[in-house]
Amino acid sequence: MIVDVKDVRKSFGDVEVLKGIDLSVEKGEVIVIIGASGSGKSTLLRTINNLETIDSGEIWVDGTAVHDPKAAHNVHRDVGMVFQQFNLFPHLTALKNVTLALRRVKRMSKDEAEKVAMEALAKVGLAEKAGNYPQQLSGGQQQRVAIARALAMAPKIMLFDEATSALDPELVGEVTKVMRDLAQEGMTMLVVTHEMGFARDTADRVLFVDSGVIVEQGAPEQIFTAPSNPRTQQFLHRVLEA
Amino acid sequence: MEVLAYFPDYLSGLWITTTASLLSFAAALVLGVITAVFRRSGIWPLKVIGAVYVEVIRNTPSLVQIFLIFFGLPSIGIHLPAFEAGVIALAINGGAYLAEIIRAGLTKVPSGQFEAARTLGLGRTDTFFHVVFPQAARYVYPPVINEFIQIILATSLLSTVALNELTGTALVVNSLTFQTLVAFAVALVLYLILTNVVSFAAAWLGRRMFHPPLQLRQERQHGKTLLKRLTIMAGGR
Numbered sequence: 001m002i003v004d005v006k007d008v009r010k011s012f013g014d015v016e017v018l019k020g021i022d023l024s025v026e027k028g029e030v031i032v033i034i035g036a037s038g039s040g041k042s043t044l045l046r047t048i049n050n051l052e053t054i055d056s057g058e059i060w061v062d063g064t065a066v067h068d069p070k071a072a073h074n075v076h077r078d079v080g081m082v083f084q085q086f087n088l089f090p091h092l093t094a095l096k097n098v099t100l101a102l103r104r105v106k107r108m109s110k111d112e113a114e115k116v117a118m119e120a121l122a123k124v125g126l127a128e129k130a131g132n133y134p135q136q137l138s139g140g141q142q143q144r145v146a147i148a149r150a151l152a153m154a155p156k157i158m159l160f161d162e163a164t165s166a167l168d169p170e171l172v173g174e175v176t177k178v179m180r181d182l183a184q185e186g187m188t189m190l191v192v193t194h195e196m197g198f199a200r201d202t203a204d205r206v207l208f209v210d211s212g213v214i215v216e217q218g219a220p221e222q223i224f225t226a227p228s229n230p231r232t233q234q235f236l237h238r239v240l241e242a
Numbered sequence: 243m244e245v246l247a248y249f250p251d252y253l254s255g256l257w258i259t260t261t262a263s264l265l266s267f268a269a270a271l272v273l274g275v276i277t278a279v280f281r282r283s284g285i286w287p288l289k290v291i292g293a294v295y296v297e298v299i300r301n302t303p304s305l306v307q308i309f310l311i312f313f314g315l316p317s318i319g320i321h322l323p324a325f326e327a328g329v330i331a332l333a334i335n336g337g338a339y340l341a342e343i344i345r346a347g348l349t350k351v352p353s354g355q356f357e358a359a360r361t362l363g364l365g366r367t368d369t370f371f372h373v374v375f376p377q378a379a380r381y382v383y384p385p386v387i388n389e390f391i392q393i394i395l396a397t398s399l400l401s402t403v404a405l406n407e408l409t410g411t412a413l414v415v416n417s418l419t420f421q422t423l424v425a426f427a428v429a430l431v432l433y434l435i436l437t438n439v440v441s442f443a444a445a446w447l448g449r450r451m452f453h454p455p456l457q458l459r460q461e462r463q464h465g466k467t468l469l470k471r472l473t474i475m476a477g478g479r
Contacts, residue, residue, distance in 0.1 A: 051357055076363035087358035091376045091453060100372055101362035133453050146358075153362060 002027045002157060002188055003048060008057035010043060017043045019212035021057070025157075025190065030183045032199040032220075033192045035209035036235060041192045044209065045159050048190065049079040062156055080150030084162040086142045088134040094121060094145045095130040098152045106153070120152035121145070124178050140171030147178055158182065160191040196239060200224055208232045245424045248415045255411030256432050262329055262407060263394040269333035270393065271386070274340025279370075281345055292341065299338030305399055307331050312403040328400035336393045343389060347382035348374060380452050387444040387458070391437050398433075408432055 003025035010018040017040040025031055035041045046052040048059060050072040059066035064074045089097050098117035102108045108116065121127045124144035134142050143163060150158060160179065164172045176198050183189055183202050193199065199206050199220055206223040208216045208231070216229040227233045280292035299307065311334075312327040322330065351374050359369040401410035412429035416422050441458075448456040 049361055051360065073363075076361055079361070081358075081361040083354060083358065085352075085354050087352075087354040089355065089358070089373055089377075091380065101364055104365075104368045104372065105363040135454060149362070 001025065002062050003190070004058070004060040005044075005048070006058040006060075008044075008047060008059060009055045010040075010047060010052060011055055017212050018047070018054070021212075021214060023207070023214065025188060027156075027188055028186045030187075030189045030202055030204045031191065031207060032203035032205075033190065033207045033209055034194070034196070034199060034235070034239075039209045040212040041207075041209040042161050045161050045190055045192050048075075048157075049081055049159060050075050051081075077153075078156045079159060080153055080155035080157070081159040081161065082143065082146050082150055082163045084165050086134070086139070086146045086166070088142055088146055088149070090134050093131050093133055094126060094137070094148075097134070097145060098149045101149070101153055116152050117148070120148040123151065123181075124148045125174075138171060139167045140174045143167065143175045144178055147175075147182075151182075157188045157190065160189065160193065162192055162194070164193065164195055194239070196224070196236075208235065210235070244419045245415055245421050245428060248411075248418070249428075251406075251411050251415065252408065252428055252432060255406055255408040255429075256436065258325070258405065258407040259394070259397050259409075259433075260436065262325065262332070262397045262400065262405075263390070265329045266332035266336055266397070267390045267393050269329070270336030270340050270389075273333060273337025274344050277337060277341035278344035278348060281341065282348060296338045296341055299335055300342075304331075304335050304396055305402065307335055308399055308403060324400065324403045324405040328397070328403060328405055332393055332396055332400075335396070336389060339389055339392070340386060343382050343385045344378065347378035350381045351377045380456060383444075383448055383452070383456060384458055387441070387448075390444070391440060394437055394440065395433070 001024050003023070005021055005023040008018050008021040009016065019040075021040075021044055023031075023044075033041045033044065043052055047054050048061060048066065050066050053069075053072075054067055057067065061075050062078045064078065065071045066075050088094075089100065092100065095114065095117055098120055099108075099110075099113040102113035102116055103110065106113075118127055118130060121130055124147055126141060126144055126148065129137060129141060129145070134145070137145065147163075163179070164175050167175065172195065176195060179189070179191070179198065180202050191198070191203070201220075203220045205217060206220050207214050208223065208227070208229070210231050216223065216227060216232045223232065224236065227236055277292045277295060280288040281296075283289065308328060308331040311331045312322065312324065315322060315327070355373055355377065356369065359373045364373065397407055398409035400407055401413055404410070406414065408429050412426050415428075416425035419425060445458040448458050
């Protein structure tokens with residue numbers, strides 16, 4: 001077990017967004033979290049790498065107690081994250097976006113960092129764009145650079161928070177392809193997405209989250225073809241009919 | 243023309259204006275960054291110090307601040323020559339305005355940038371210097387340059403503490419020649435040249451320092467109108 005979430009609760013003001021979440025993730029597992037906007041699925045993802053603190057419960061990531069404020073910062077060594085808005089550093093080239101943390105956090109030499117960064121960029125098919133600034137790249141390319149930036153740090157787990165939601169429809173495929181390749185290689189992944197095709201063909205397990213609880217979970221074929229909970233049925237009906 | 247005989251004096255006045263401006267601006271920039279960081283820090287005494295400094299300076303006349311330092315400090319035993327007193331006064335004054343400009347610039351850096359830095363494991367210092375500051379610098383560059391111009395113009399106030407910068411020189415030449423119009427017109431044109439050189443240099447630097455190149459549109463228009471003005475003065479269109 002590489003991620004263990006135990007009875008996690010989280011409120012923003014008066015609104016309780018996570019109402020007792022339990023989740024265990026095995027190494028190499030690809031988990032896709034689906035649910036309506038505001039269901040708490042992004043918040044759940046963000047608690048795992050301490051971008052949101054939790055009110056109660058425990059989160060363990062590969063031996064790190066994320067719920068412990070003293071230890072929480074260590075989680076960033078093991079967990080990479082990809083955001084909906086890419087969050088590339090606009091003042092740095094694709095290459096520098098990737099090398100920055102390699103140099104400042106992993107203390108690599110310039111040559112070493114550039115070698116690792118170029119490998120990561122090659123992996124997402126963007127080695128030839130290393131010298132480009134983010135605004136010179138398409139949305140899909142930017143998101144792939146963001147994936148390379150996270151991968152270069154050699155994380156054990158990758159979190160994807162609606163990584164394709166800000167993209168034009170024709171650019172979604174190039175990003176999901178990189179995510180599929182990553183899953184194939186055995187990366188442990190937690191993916192919040194609205195791409196049901198990706199969930200269906202890549203997930204080992206699909207979680208349906210509604211109003212801050214995991215309503216239903218199971219293999220994709222079970223969730224998509226025979227959801228047992230009426231709320232899951234209703235959600236999938238809305239999403240797949242659209 | 244009698245005034246033109248004093249042209250070398252004008253040039254040395256221009257030199258004093260230029261060095262006073264540069265020194266004041268450099269010190270103001272450092273003060274501004276420190277104050278902006280103070281005001282954004284979670285440490286309340288630093289926040290209070292920053293807030294009080296900015297409020298006091300921005301709500302009192304620059305001239306009174308200059309008088310306080312030049313005429314006031316000697317009464318507690320601190321005697322400063324006019325140039326030093328003037329530079330210190332303008333630095334303290336400019337620092338308060340720059341602090342607010344820089345604070346606004348830091349606020350404009352999206353929260354996603356901080357989150358990305360955090361998930362990569364970057365510490366607070368690395369995040370500030372490698373992620374936040376370079377982006378804020380881009381946002382604040384135009385207003386910071388504008389403040390530099392304001393500091394150049396404000397150095398004319400130092401003529402009141404008998405510093406022979408450009409305006410001080412014009413006052414002296416005026417009293418010697420009584421050619422008031424020409425005496426001040428020469429100073430005016432020299433100020434105009436100085437500020438335009440700064441504007442053009444800043445625009446040039448902005449195009450090279452930032453990616454993508456930063457276009458100082460306002461400055462460029464400023465440049466164009468000057469060119470137009472000069473063409474008209476020369477009898478052109």
